[in-house]
Amino acid sequence: MLFVHAHPDDETIATGGTIATLVAAGSEVTVLTCTRGERGEVVPPELKQLEGDGPALAEMRTAELAAAMRALGVTDQRFLGDPDARIAGGEPRRYLDSGMRWGANGAEALPDADPASLASADFGEVVSDVATVIAAVQPAAVVSYDESGGYGHPDHVVAREAALHAALVMRVPYFSIVPPGDESPGDRVVDVAPVLAAKTDALRAHRTQLTVVGDTIVHSGGQVEQIGVTETFRQYGDPPPPGLDWAVLGPAWKVVAALLAAALGAVVGFIATVNHQLAADVFGQQVPAGIVISLLACAALLVGGRLYFGTRIVAACAAAGLLAVVTLLSGAGPGGSVLVPANPAGWTWTIGTAVIAVVVIAWPRPGVFSRATMGRSPAPGKEVDSP
Incomplete structure (x- = not known):
């Protein structure tokens, strides 16, 4: 699971119980923190000197985050823009805390936000960095804020939009954090007691x-919040089609899947080769139904294997088994090939199977991202392929 949060402490306040629950259940969890919280307020009087000193506060909050990760059991925490959370070829960069103030309409960005802040960064660049982490860790789902970013902080809003856009591009389910009191039927509720x-x-x-005072949290602004015993999430849009994620299969299961695919390809290749010359009587006319059905079976096997497992590897193994049998049975015997004669159906079968295999394996993988893809919609809130 990949959790995308704007600042250190957000991950624990909003999703700490879920993170700890997943870790305890044996799941792999990655926490992606977008900034180091340079512009946060400071609660303890003895640390007030850090307030306004961005680099010093960032160093302190980074240490606090590391301690929180140890408490939750997380071993993979990354900062957006670092080498392990940066698009390939991009120079590592640091996204700064944008800061916020309360205005007439709620939280709003500060007028003097640093050009290097998250809210001022190129949206396509932020999405590309998040998508790079998705590609690296192959999460079952991405979790971040709702449409308002929880309470409107500009960094939260950007983090949510970037995480959502990256999840859509990479075809990974996205779950938003549901604030207490906004729950609806169908939400996923995690008991974190x-x-x-x-x-x-x-x-x-x-x-x-x-x-922390008893079972409550007192924030830097004096707000008091109950430490909840449940955390709620809502899936965005429709869930992805069913299938097995090749990336999460262990090495042994990958070998088994590849061997079974090759064996199934050989079986389909044998049956289809034997029957590709068959004709059907339709209204007194002989129709070459055998070659049509055989080619459809070949295409269904290869396309189905690639879509179900989400990888070319299974389709390639099935194609290898299929083409090996077709080649073997197409070879001329002492009296010439009986199963694959040199007629239109025979030529169509031998050439058609190879063409189908090449097309299925070479077809571009859905979800591949690039700067062009990310830059298509520069404004937050845009979905894939929207104007």
């Missing part, structure tokens, strides 16, 4: 930003 101690320890690690 069994890991509440781990979540509370992680909250205490973020001491510059909040104070």
